[in-house]
Amino acid sequence: MDLPPGPRAPAAWQTLAWTVRPAAFLHRVHHRFGDPVTIRTYWTDEPMVLFSHPDAVRELFRLDPAVAPAGQSWEFLRPFAGPHSILVLDGDEHLRERRLIQTPFHGERMRAFRPAVAELARAELGSWSGRVVTLERMKRLTLETILRIVFGARGEIELAPLREAVHATLDTVRSMPRMLAMSLVQRDLGPRSPWGRFRLAVERFDALLLEVVARRRADPGSDSMLALLLEQRDEHGNPPTDRHLRDQLVALLAAGHDTSAASLSWAFERLARHPAVHARLREDDPAYLDAVVKEVLRVRPALTIAPRRLLEPARIGGRALPAGIHVAACLWLALRREDLWPHAAEFRPERWLDGPAPNPMSWIPFGGGVRRCAGAPFAEMEMREVMRAAADLRIRPVRPEPERARRSALVVTPDRGGEILVGGTP
Numbered sequence: 308m309d310l311p312p313g314p315r316a317p318a319a320w321q322t323l324a325w326t327v328r329p330a331a332f333l334h335r336v337h338h339r340f341g342d343p344v345t346i347r348t349y350w351t352d353e354p355m356v357l358f359s360h361p362d363a364v365r366e367l368f369r370l371d372p373a374v375a376p377a378g379q380s381w382e383f384l385r386p387f388a389g390p391h392s393i394l395v396l397d398g399d400e401h402l403r404e405r406r407l408i409q410t411p412f413h414g415e416r417m418r419a420f421r422p423a424v425a426e427l428a429r430a431e432l433g434s435w436s437g438r439v440v441t442l443e444r445m446k447r448l449t450l451e452t453i454l455r456i457v458f459g460a461r462g463e464i465e466l467a468p469l470r471e472a473v474h475a476t477l478d479t480v481r482s483m484p485r486m487l488a489m490s491l492v493q494r495d496l497g498p499r500s501p502w503g504r505f506r507l508a509v510e511r512f513d514a515l516l517l518e519v520v521a522r523r524r525a526d527p528g529s530d531s532m533l534a535l536l537l538e539q540r541d542e543h544g545n546p547p548t549d550r551h552l553r554d555q556l557v558a559l560l561a562a563g564h565d566t567s568a569a570s571l572s573w574a575f576e577r578l579a580r581h582p583a584v585h586a587r588l589r590e591d592d593p594a595y596l597d598a599v600v601k602e603v604l605r606v607r608p609a610l611t612i613a614p615r616r617l618l619e620p621a622r623i624g625g626r627a628l629p630a631g632i633h634v635a636a637c638l639w640l641a642l643r644r645e646d647l648w649p650h651a652a653e654f655r656p657e658r659w660l661d662g663p664a665p666n667p668m669s670w671i672p673f674g675g676g677v678r679r680c681a682g683a684p685f686a687e688m689e690m691r692e693v694m695r696a697a698a699d700l701r702i703r704p705v706r707p708e709p710e711r712a713r714r715s716a717l718v719v720t721p722d723r724g725g726e727i728l729v730g731g732t733p
């Protein structure tokens with residue numbers, strides 16, 4: 308079966324371009340081959356067809372998970388994520404897990420976390436002066452938020468060792484080539500081999516996390532997502548096991564840490580180059596704050612694709628596609644279509660206030676369908692609180708030209724880390 312057109316360059320070249328300059332690569336292939344486009348990279352064994360038209364995106368997100376599972380695309384994460392992880396499950400098991408893990412993200416429960424998130428944001432930004440590489444600071448902030456608010460860790464005695472153990476494991480998980488190679492081999496050649504070291508790091512992290520779970524079982528409090536997850540009951544009325552809770556907490560860490568940090572560093576990168584937007588943030592208008600967050604996520608999405616693997620032939624956007632290939636909603640292209648977003652490359656939060664409401668299948672930084680980001684309400688709330696805290700800072704770019712997009716593991720970040728100058732005269 309013919310696949311849609313795409314670059315004929317070797318997979319090695321496409322992998323390199325996709326990794327080093329993801330935005331330029333996607334822009335180029337879209338410009339040259341249109342929509343859909345087929346790419347070949349080392350990240351998948353078979354070609355991947357990218358779609359960005361909202362009708363095709365809707366069809367893709369509505370595909371039966373038995374035909375187009377997503378969990379298989381994250382299989383390489385399994386050694387860290389664990390067997391109960393929402394990230395690697397598909398079908399009914401995935402839906403069951405999704406119902407459970409979404410409990411803390413609903414309405415009032417979620418809003419109750421806002422003051423604590425705001426407090427952490429203010430404490431972090433309050434220490435800024437001079438040149439600040441916002442990506443590093445936002446990694447620190449989003450990790451702190453997850454450890455305290457998601458994991459419910461209390462006091463330095465719990466937080467300090469957890470921080471260290473997270474770094475030791477995530478540094479390996481973030482190195483995709485290493486992770487892929489190790490998950491293929493998975494041979495423990497002793498504690499000094501890469502796999503052996505990784506296993507030890509995960510064991511240490513698990514031991515610390517399970518200690519926190521045990522303490523919160525005894526004294527759950529009401530100020531963390533873990534406290535809410537402890538109240539879960541399955542269809543037989545059973546509470547979650549420790550291993551299950553562990554996999555839920557790790558899923559929230561793996562999915563929520565780098566994505567939020569990348570999006571926030573883009574927010575600072577854009578804000579520093581748009582003083583009028585920054586000035587308007589000071590008015591503390593909730594609608595404008597929300598518009599800024601939505602526009603950052605549109606113009607600089609942290610993830611470029613939402614991939615699915617086709618287990619059976621399927622039809623998307625009028626194209627017949629064979630089993631075995633990968634298909635993806637291309638978030639980056641969908642969010643940059645000139646036909647849907649006038650002056651798509653421009654950062655204009657006003658478009659969310661003045662213009663017509665966008666097609667929901669074109670604003671897809673959180674993916675869609677049954678796999679849509681389970682943490683989206685929390686991610687947006689965290690971004691709003693950081694932007695609110697940023698309103699009072701004096702910031703300007705270190706260099707006037709915009710930062711380019713580069714890939715860092717799965718996420719796309721500003722290539723100079725969203726560097727800004729804080730303080731002094733504006």
Ligand code: HEM
Pocket residue numbers: 377393394405408457558559560562563564566567570608609610612613614672673674675676677678679680681682683685686687
């Ligand atoms: C700005 C930050 C974030 C972005 C851009 C983002 C984006 C995404 C995307 C694109 C997906 C895949 C959707 C698909 O395949 O259709 C996803 C899945 C997921 N995200 Fe997020 N995310 C962010 C923050 C978070 C946070 C803070 C959490 C939790 C604390 C979280 C938890 C999850 C989970 C659990 C999934 C898996 C859902 C499933 O498989 O059913 N994310 N996210």
